[in-house]
Amino acid sequence: MAFSSFAEFIAMGGYGFFVWLSYGFTATLLIVLTINSLSMEAKVLKKVRKRSQREEKLKQAALKRKEGK
Template sequence: MQFDSLADFFNMGGYAFYVWLSYGVTSFALGTLIFFSARQKRKILSEIAKKIQREERLKANRSNQQ
């Protein structure tokens, strides 16, 4: 192990602010990306389901009219 203690690990040789800030920004960016991607996926799947239901209703109406 490169660090003598846990405090040395968190201090990162005097560069703790930059190291932990970069980890924080990266984690925030990835978390935001995952959140918005999941939300967009749900929205798209919902729109597809609505289109399929609409097409089925139109098909049923056409068959009833004939």
């Protein structure tokens, strides 16, 4: 579909409001999804680091107990 002016392009043959609203809604959802995914990844990595540190402490404690016996 060819448009003769920018205003016609924005109007989209009378359906511009719905077209641009759907683009805006989709872009907003994609941005929110990206932000949520990045924050969840950071939380998971933090939990993994903490768990790894705890496991390392438990190994160190087990070695100390073994050496003390």
